[in-house]
Amino acid sequence: AAAADTGQSLDGAAGLRSRYTQLQAQLQDNPFGRPLHLDSSEGSSAVKGDIYAVLDHPFAQVRESLATPGNWCDILILHLNTKYCSLSNQGGKTMLRMHVGKKTPQDLRDTYRVDFTYTGGAAANDYFSSSMRAEKGPLDTSDYRIQIEAVQLPDNRAFLHLSYSYSYGMAGKLALRAYLATVGRDKVGFTVVGQGADGKPKYVTGSRASVERNTMRYYLAIDAYLASLSQPAAQRQEKRLDTWYTTTEQYRTQLNEVDRNAYLAMKRDEVARQQLPAD
Template sequence: MQKRFWSSSVSWFRCLVLICAAGVSYGAIAKPDPVATLRAKYTSLEQQLRQNQFKRPLVLESAETPSRLQGDIYAVVDYPFGAVNAGLNNPEHWCDVMLLHLNTKYCHAIERPSGTILRVNIGKKTPQELADAARVEFNYSVLAATPEYVEILLNAKRGPMGTSDYRILLEVVALPNAKAFLHLTYAYAVNFSGRLAMQTYLGTIGSGKVGFTVIGKLADGQPDYIGGVRGLIERNTMRYYLAIDTFLEAANAPPAAQLEKRLQSWFAATERYPRQLHEVDRGAYLEMKRAEYLRQQTVH
């Protein structure tokens, strides 16, 4: 009887070990390799990257649910991975990127015991006092960094006008021929009051504004672009992508010339898509951003 019990116990123990081992093995297999995943995405998008409406190797996707908006851009950039990593794996450089956006009034990186924070003020597309612009605090973190892959996350719990749970996620993988493939996600949650505010904007001064996704053709044969809140998320995702690309381009200029290079190049890049992105004229944009950059150097 005792021998039978011992044999049964050993068999049960062996089964338990095998189950645990299988679980560990399954977990190891199930965990995706981000480098392989992003490169597989690049392969799946090669045709769209070669031929699209943007006339550059770029694919834009967007999604809308009752409580969340998300935009994703996949793009090949003409910079080696090392240069991209050196430029964007730095919170201060992210402030240089974010300030290019029309609605960013201020950005400053702060080191805290809990980690790095980007203190950002978001407001109008015209000059504005900081006290009148909403403050959003992004947690800055590097989720992964290898010789051929980097993943950076900016997330914020609260935003302006009924928005929350902001995520700006950038992942970049090295490609041959001194190029890199990047994936940018820009997403946030929105509550009922936020939806109402967006609908009010889109029904008044924002009426007629569109995104980039083509949903059909108009009577004159021109593309019919998506509007509404998906158009809104697509426009802002594109603005952030162009800011990243512009920052990387300007990094090759002498340090004293980089700010002006970024400002001029970002405005020119947005003007390639005037139907979606034109808001102010060049002079007004440059004057506003030069003043905001100066303020950023003096106000902490």
């Protein structure tokens, strides 16, 4: 695999339009059942996932939703491992305080806190970008980046690029190795790396599989958020939770972790906890 570039990973407006043209075949014919292309790469101490997708929503609505930092906690909390998210302004910087943990209910004291700095990027009539970066993550991981950009298509829909990456030191590598040898042993990603004797696809494993699963979960959270906007405000939260779970279940091989009722109950509690002031 190519080395993960942990630096600037956005294409810019012209680059993103060019990428849209290049990816026509993959967007139209793929195993996702939607116009989506997923890439991942791994370097010696970094891993990265990229999703390119056509969003079935007007560009202006996508830009307004995703270029507003206040909406990101509503998006990020949909991910199984996000236990809490709050927005604040510190010294003129927009901060997203996130807690990550297990895929089951958890006391906040038992989770890892990750502080993201939110940066609005370019903003034009037909393009926008933004990024979130955290210097430190759990278990010797660092330089977490969630970057998004979108360009307006001729039919007024949006073409989105989501990039998710992080780096890890030696302790992080060992922790990852232990995880992949135990709990994560049978987990796979989306990239097909071969064919089994039974003729079925063999999927990528290891840290690339892990970053692919999480990039997909974040993408589906963005999509679920946008899908909820057609509902009255009071019903949007439930719509988001339901949509996120339903769409992840379309990719059961990679993303199935908990049953629907367990997910909904856990997330309702976590969303309620998010309304309380952080200690």
